[in-house]
Amino acid sequence: MKRNILLGTVLLAAGSLLAADLKDEVTSAGKQLASKDNYSWKQTTANAGGNGGGGGFGGGASQGKTDKAGLVWVSREGRDGATIESVRKGEKGAVKGQDGWQSLEELRANAGGGGGGGGGRGGFMGMMMRNFKAPAVQAQDLAAAAKELKKDGDVVEGDLTEDGAKAQLSFGGRPGGNGPEISGAKGSVKFWLKDGVIAKYELKVKGTISFNGNDRDVDRTTTVEIKDVGTTKIELSDEAKKKLE
Numbered sequence: 359m360k361r362n363i364l365l366g367t368v369l370l371a372a373g374s375l376l377a378a379d380l381k382d383e384v385t386s387a388g389k390q391l392a393s394k395d396n397y398s399w400k401q402t403t404a405n406a407g408g409n410g411g412g413g414g415f416g417g418g419a420s421q422g423k424t425d426k427a428g429l430v431w432v433s434r435e436g437r438d439g440a441t442i443e444s445v446r447k448g449e450k451g452a453v454k455g456q457d458g459w460q461s462l463e464e465l466r467a468n469a470g471g472g473g474g475g476g477g478g479r480g481g482f483m484g485m486m487m488r489n490f491k492a493p494a495v496q497a498q499d500l501a502a503a504a505k506e507l508k509k510d511g512d513v514v515e516g517d518l519t520e521d522g523a524k525a526q527l528s529f530g531g532r533p534g535g536n537g538p539e540i541s542g543a544k545g546s547v548k549f550w551l552k553d554g555v556i557a558k559y560e561l562k563v564k565g566t567i568s569f570n571g572n573d574r575d576v577d578r579t580t581t582v583e584i585k586d587v588g589t590t591k592i593e594l595s596d597e598a599k600k601k602l603e
Contacts, residue, residue: 380514383551384501390555392494396425396590399493399582406577423592424492431592432490444487445598451487452601461601462488493582497556500526500547515548518563526563527576539568558583 391397401420420434432444443454451462460468491499501507503522507514518526523545528538545563549556561580566573594602 380507380509380516381501381504383509384507384514384549384556385498387549387551387554387556388494388498388501391497391584391587392492394426394555394587396423396586396588396592397494397584398423398586398590399584401580401582403578403580406579422492423590425590425592429592429594430490430492431594432487443598444490445594445602446487446490447602450602452598453487454598459595459597459601493559493584494556496582497549497559500559500561501549504547512551513548514551516546518545518547520544523563523565526561527565527567527578541566541568555587556584 399422401422403418403420418435420432422430422432424430427447429447430445434442434444436442440456445452446462452459453462453465454460500518500522503518503525504516505519507516520543523543524540526545527540527543543563543565545561547562548560550558559582561582562578564577566575568574
């Protein structure tokens with residue numbers, strides 16, 4: 359009996375060490391990607407729990423680019439078929455909507471005014487851009503939020519903690535720090551590694567989000583594919599550059 363207990367303890371400790379090593383491996387792969395001069399990515403999000411299909415609550419597709427200087431560019435499909443562009447560098451950022459480029463400060467100032475593109479989707483994109491993390495950083499956060507990770511070849515995967523799943527369902531919270539109420543949160547994450555660098559990752563989260571007492575079920579899958587590492591170029595218009603000054 360004592361031998362079985364001892365063996366079980368040893369196996370449990372070995373499993374814990376392996377899980378920790380895998381978190382370190384994914385974190386290192388994220389840091390390796392961040393250290394590259396530049397890279398691009400494609401993100402697709404499908405939500406089976408809200409309105410169905412690929413759209414739904416938080417659904418859609420986007421693409422992005424980042425460079426070593428810290429410039430980030432993101433282009434996202436709007437519900438009406440329009441494309442919304444966003445850029446950020448450090449604390450400065452801007453979003454291009456129907457009314458042209460507006461800085462994050464302008465969007466924030468206009469958010470309650472009902473005009474100028476500050477509210478609605480432009481305001482929502484402004485909030486997302488303020489809280490945005492490039493894939494190299496987000497992958498590290500997701501690894502830290504996992505309960506434990508398992509590896510099969512170049513794929514590392516595991517379930518998220520409840521707090522980790524809640525954080526992903528909240529979209530970073532609302533301005534002012536007042537996030538939605540979330541219940542039944544659960545999720546999982548999967549990473550594809552190539553030559554010690556993050557090549558792709560997939561996030562699945564489920565739960566119920568309550569906005570002002572209105573419940574909405576979310577069952578969302580987000581896939582991010584990294585590409586054009588070392589060859590990505592970001593070209594901004596003069597108008598966009600001025601918003602970053």
